[in-house]
Amino acid sequence: MNTVPHWGIFITEPMILGSDVMIVLTSVAIVFALTKFKKWGWLWREWLTTVDHKKIGIMYMIAALLMLFRGGVDAELMRTQLALPNLSFLDAEHYDEIFTTHGTIMILFMAMPFVFALFNIVVPLQIGARDVAFPYLNAISFWLFFFGAFLMNISFVIGGSPDAGWTSYPPLSELGFSNGPGQNYYLLALQISGIGSIATGINFLVTILKMRAPGMTLWRMPLFTWSVLATSILILFAFPALTIALALLLLDRTLGTHFFTMLHGGNPMMFINLFWIWGHPEVYIVILPAFGVFSEVISTFSRKATFGYGSMVFALVAISIVGFLTWVHHFFTMGAGADVNTFFAIATMVIAIPTGVKVFNWLFTMYRGRIRMTLPMMWAVAFIPCFAIGGATGVMLAVAPADYQYHNSYFLIAHFHQVLIGGTVFGMIAGMYYWWPKMFGFLLDERLGKWAFWFFNIGFYVCFLPQYALGLMGMTRRIYTYPAGLGWTVPNFISTIGAYLMGIGFLFIVWQVIYSVKYGERDVTGDPWDGRTLEWSLPSPAPHYNFATIPTIEGRDAWWMAKQGQLDKNAFLPKKSDIKPIHMPKNSGRPFILSICFFIIGIGLVFGVVPFDVIGGLGVAFCMFRRSFEYDTDYYIPVDEVIHTESALGRLQG
Amino acid sequence: MFRRLPAHLGKISAIVAAATVLLTGCSPEYAVLNPVGPVGKTEEHLIILSAILVAIVVIPVLILLAIIVYRYRDKPGNRAPYSPEWVDSKTLEYVWWGIPIIIIAILGAFTAKTTFSLTKPPEANVKPITIQVISLNWKWLFEYPDQKIATVNYCEIPTGVPVQFELTSDAPMNSFWIPQLGGQEYTMPGMAMRLWLQADKPGKYNGYGANFTGAGFAHMNFQAVAVSQSDFNAWVKHVKTSSPVLTKAGYNELKKDGLAKEASYSAYPPGLFNGVVMQNGGQYMYGSQTPSNSNSTKNSSGNMSNMNMDMSNMNMGH
Numbered sequence: 001m002n003t004v005p006h007w008g009i010f011i012t013e014p015m016i017l018g019s020d021v022m023i024v025l026t027s028v029a030i031v032f033a034l035t036k037f038k039k040w041g042w043l044w045r046e047w048l049t050t051v052d053h054k055k056i057g058i059m060y061m062i063a064a065l066l067m068l069f070r071g072g073v074d075a076e077l078m079r080t081q082l083a084l085p086n087l088s089f090l091d092a093e094h095y096d097e098i099f100t101t102h103g104t105i106m107i108l109f110m111a112m113p114f115v116f117a118l119f120n121i122v123v124p125l126q127i128g129a130r131d132v133a134f135p136y137l138n139a140i141s142f143w144l145f146f147f148g149a150f151l152m153n154i155s156f157v158i159g160g161s162p163d164a165g166w167t168s169y170p171p172l173s174e175l176g177f178s179n180g181p182g183q184n185y186y187l188l189a190l191q192i193s194g195i196g197s198i199a200t201g202i203n204f205l206v207t208i209l210k211m212r213a214p215g216m217t218l219w220r221m222p223l224f225t226w227s228v229l230a231t232s233i234l235i236l237f238a239f240p241a242l243t244i245a246l247a248l249l250l251l252d253r254t255l256g257t258h259f260f261t262m263l264h265g266g267n268p269m270m271f272i273n274l275f276w277i278w279g280h281p282e283v284y285i286v287i288l289p290a291f292g293v294f295s296e297v298i299s300t301f302s303r304k305a306t307f308g309y310g311s312m313v314f315a316l317v318a319i320s321i322v323g324f325l326t327w328v329h330h331f332f333t334m335g336a337g338a339d340v341n342t343f344f345a346i347a348t349m350v351i352a353i354p355t356g357v358k359v360f361n362w363l364f365t366m367y368r369g370r371i372r373m374t375l376p377m378m379w380a381v382a383f384i385p386c387f388a389i390g391g392a393t394g395v396m397l398a399v400a401p402a403d404y405q406y407h408n409s410y411f412l413i414a415h416f417h418q419v420l421i422g423g424t425v426f427g428m429i430a431g432m433y434y435w436w437p438k439m440f441g442f443l444l445d446e447r448l449g450k451w452a453f454w455f456f457n458i459g460f461y462v463c464f465l466p467q468y469a470l471g472l473m474g475m476t477r478r479i480y481t482y483p484a485g486l487g488w489t490v491p492n493f494i495s496t497i498g499a500y501l502m503g504i505g506f507l508f509i510v511w512q513v514i515y516s517v518k519y520g521e522r523d524v525t526g527d528p529w530d531g532r533t534l535e536w537s538l539p540s541p542a543p544h545y546n547f548a549t550i551p552t553i554e555g556r557d558a559w560w561m562a563k564q565g566q567l568d569k570n571a572f573l574p575k576k577s578d579i580k581p582i583h584m585p586k587n588s589g590r591p592f593i594l595s596i597c598f599f600i601i602g603i604g605l606v607f608g609v610v611p612f613d614v615i616g617g618l619g620v621a622f623c624m625f626r627r628s629f630e631y632d633t634d635y636y637i638p639v640d641e642v643i644h645t646e647s648a649l650g651r652l653q654g
Numbered sequence: 655m656f657r658r659l660p661a662h663l664g665k666i667s668a669i670v671a672a673a674t675v676l677l678t679g680c681s682p683e684y685a686v687l688n689p690v691g692p693v694g695k696t697e698e699h700l701i702i703l704s705a706i707l708v709a710i711v712v713i714p715v716l717i718l719l720a721i722i723v724y725r726y727r728d729k730p731g732n733r734a735p736y737s738p739e740w741v742d743s744k745t746l747e748y749v750w751w752g753i754p755i756i757i758i759a760i761l762g763a764f765t766a767k768t769t770f771s772l773t774k775p776p777e778a779n780v781k782p783i784t785i786q787v788i789s790l791n792w793k794w795l796f797e798y799p800d801q802k803i804a805t806v807n808y809c810e811i812p813t814g815v816p817v818q819f820e821l822t823s824d825a826p827m828n829s830f831w832i833p834q835l836g837g838q839e840y841t842m843p844g845m846a847m848r849l850w851l852q853a854d855k856p857g858k859y860n861g862y863g864a865n866f867t868g869a870g871f872a873h874m875n876f877q878a879v880a881v882s883q884s885d886f887n888a889w890v891k892h893v894k895t896s897s898p899v900l901t902k903a904g905y906n907e908l909k910k911d912g913l914a915k916e917a918s919y920s921a922y923p924p925g926l927f928n929g930v931v932m933q934n935g936g937q938y939m940y941g942s943q944t945p946s947n948s949n950s951t952k953n954s955s956g957n958m959s960n961m962n963m964d965m966s967n968m969n970m971g972h
Contacts, residue, residue: 092869092870092871092872093869096866096868096869163868164866164868165866169826169827169865170826171826171827171843172826172827172866172867172868177826177868262843262844262934262935263933263934263935265935265938266935267844267935267938268827268842268843269842302726303728303736303738304737304738304741305738305741306741307741307742307743308741308742308743308746308747309741309742310742311747311751331840333829333837333838333839333840334840334842334847335839335840335842335845335847337773338769338770338772338773341769342765342766342769342770345762345765345766345769346758346762346765346766349758349761349762349765350758352754352758353751353754353755353758356711356750356754357747357750357751357754359715360715360746360750361750363715363718363719363722364743364746365741366722366723366726367722367726368726368734368735368736368737368740369726369736369738370726370727370728370732370736371722371723371726371727371728372728373727381719381723384715384719385715385716385719388711388712388715388716389712392708392709392711392712393708395704395707395708395758395761396701396704396705396708398765399700399701399704399761399764399765400765400768400769401696401697401700401765401768401769401772401837402697402700402701402704402837403837404697404772404836404837404838404839405686405694405697405701405833405836405837405838407829407837407838407864408829408831408838408864408865409864469684471686472684472685472686472687473683473684473685473686474685474686474831474833474860474862476831476862476863476864477866478866478871478872479871479872480872481872482872486683486860487681487682487683488683
């Protein structure tokens with residue numbers, strides 16, 4: 001392989017050296033703590049080998065928050081560099097690496113795991129299942145994501161980060177223009193975690209279609225579960241395009257093929273098409289679950305069922321389908337004919353229609369309701385204006401001739417941050433607050449949460465509204481510095497202040513979590529929000545088998561109906577005589593080990609070390625072989641144990 | 655302290671900030687909103703039209719949200735109606751499916767019309783001028799095939815004359831953007847793409863490389879200088895008599911990674927543009943046709959049927 005690692009950078013750059021020191025110190029501290037408190041066995045038994053969807057969900061969420069921190073630090077560094085003209089806080093090389101890792105990490109290693117966290121934590125509980133359809137595969141998905149993210153993150157300190165942008169268009173991302181290992185890190189990290197994402201799509205599609213409690217027809221499913229169903233289908237159709245694009249580019253870089261090269265018949269345009277055939281549905285993959293969260297939160301805290309349920313489901317499906325017909329709007333300016341541009345412009349605008357309908361249905365869910373401004377509801381209410389404005393600028397961007405002026409400018413940057421932060425991040429934070437008690441059995445502190453909310457929200461507008469102005473002034477994305485005298489200084493400076501405010505908001509969330517572990521209000525009822533859906537009929541946190549007896553569902557929002565006296569509330573509590581041994585999957589360390597083997601292959605391909613590829617490949621083959629001949633994969637929880645657990649929770653009926 | 659703050663504070667500040675942006679939009683820094691030629695003006699009109707159309711939906715949403723969140727808050731003694739069972743209304747559904755559909759239909763029609771019109775020269779009665787543009791790492795090379803001169807990092811154009819920019823790249827793809835004249839088009843290796851622009855007022859307009867191409871990208875700017883036809887002719891004459899010749903060796907030197915100062919050349923290697931296109935993939939795309947055969951000023955009507963190459967759509971641009 002032609003890649004030349006520039007090892008010198010490992011020790012010469014102060015920022016990288018600083019990161020090295022931090023990583024070593026943190027690792028030593030973790031190892032020391034685990035040894036001192038004799039927690040290695042606990043870590044292995046309870047977390048690394050778990051196949052419990054709730055624990056996997058929690059691990060996804062922790063990883064997502066860590067990656068939000070990492071991507072956020074990247075953002076603060078960039079905004080600092082751009083605060084004033086001609087600053088030299090970062091040089092071009094560093095800036096290029098940082099915007100590349102910022103985009104890649106925020107989309108693939110923050111938004112995706114956050115979404116998967118909520119899939120895992122919520123879906124089985126909402127549909128009355130004891131786990132997902134393929135718990136072992138679910139663990140593999142998580143650990144592949146984890147080691148993919150790990151690979152991406154070590155690039156900064158070992159060999160150099162990718163620096164061709166998160167879209168990494170060839171020929172810039174080909175050898176000759178990006179020679180170091182950085183671009184390989186990008187390709188392998190996305191490829192490894194991508195396998196996990198596809199598996200998650202399959203897993204939740206099957207879980208939702210096959211494992212719903214008796215009586216829960218599709219038409220009685222909560223809207224969050226509907227959004228996960230739509231998202232799973234999107235994942236299945238979109239991610240293979242990314243897999244192919246990454247694989248072909250990797251072949252170009254490692255074996256000297258010419259799929260996307262400039263010379264010898266390569267066609268870079270093919271990569272761009274494949275990338276966005278995945279990339280556009282990807283934004284719906286991260287936004288639809290947020291829509292699902294808002295439907296649950298707004299309905300719960302308005303004490304009213306979601307307005308226009310059928311319309312909401314239809315809108316989800318419409319967005320999923322039309323979402324596959326818009327990818328060319330990412331390159332209206334790459335020479336497609338007027339007919340092609342017109343088609344994709346109008347298809348893009350059409351998406352705004354079902355999205356707008358959802359907004360109106362949320363508004364009318366609140367209309368004639370009783371609105372409680374809890375933390376999840378505050379984020380949901382804040383989402384509506386943010387997303388309405390971001391969606392409006394999205395329609396403006398869809399107008400192809402206008403896009404010739406917005407493309408690659410800060411107008412575009414402002415737009416997609418407004419929909420991705422205002423939509424996905426607000427949604428994930430709302431979901432985290434909402435289901436936090438279900439995960440951990442306590443609520444997050446409201447006072448600190450409000451500080452976080454206001455800092456983050458005001459910071460958001462201060463940061464991104466000036467960027468619309470900058471775009472109209474002609475400022476292009478991905479420039480590490482700009483000259484004075486263009487009128488760009490003041491909006492950039494304001495924008496940087498906003499970014500710092502958002503950073504403070506995030507720190508409040510961290511403080512809030514730490515504070516609440518000790519002082520947060522305990523959730524003893526299992527239903528702290530007076531919820532509507534099935535998960536709130538369980539204690540918080542739910543026992544590891546979830547439901548001692550699977551309830552029969554007789555309506556939409558059945559738990560709410562039961563509390564209103566329209567259904568029998570006792571149907572949601574287990575009867576002693578009904579309890580049978582519960583069939584559960586066994587923990588396994590193999591998903592963890594298998595993913596390490598993939599990681600070793602990844603390192604081997606990044607640096608062109610063939611023995612690593614051989615060792616890792618043999619490890620993967622061995623793990624799969626062992627699994628194929630494994631019959632002891634499940635067990636039964638005895639009736640006594642279930643009765644003991646349930647009566648300790650005070651739920652057992654005669 | 656937060657309990658006192660109305661929940662829609664963030665939203666109000668958003669509206670105020672958005673209004674500020676729009677109201678200050680006429681100040682000269684807003685290049686996109688201060689176009690000096692017909693292409694930029696057409697695009698500006700469409701930007702304003704789209705902003706108004708989306709505002710028809712967004713503003714009522716913001717107002718409704720503020721009213722609803724305030725009126726239906728869960729406070730003891732709130733006498734606003736509470737109807738938990740009222741969760742469906744055919745009439746309302748028709749309204750909010752219908753209005754956006756109408757808005758999108760209007761906007762879509764204008765979009766289609768303008769998208770097609772921008773593939774034609776902005777002025778039908780004036781003979782256009784052609785400038786061939788090659789983006790390099792990290793500088794811009796302009797060739798004037800009719801005047802047989804070349805420049806680096808700046809170009810002069812006559813006012814009131816449609817300019818047909820033919821774009822390609824001999825480096826990672828960039829994007830050619832002069833906001834005050836009109837929207838951008840990519841420069842892509844192996845493809846010759848066309849962008850029509852025109853300046854009606856003399857002046858110096860900033861041009862940018864808009865698509866990331868590596869370390870020197872931030873400095874890859876250029877100037878488009880619009881002057882009267884007679885000044886333009888004088889400038890061409892001056893370049894022809896006083897500037898050095900760009901040789902093949904000189905081009906290979908220019909092609910190397912690095913920044914460059916403004917420069918002008920009294921001549922350049924013949925066939926350079928087509929050679930670059932063909933070498934970087936055009937040979938597969940255009941067959942035996944050279945891009946310039948089918949993309950010359952003879953076909954300046956922009957009629958695609960006049961183009962006789964394999965992938966005529968691919969090199970049309972707008």
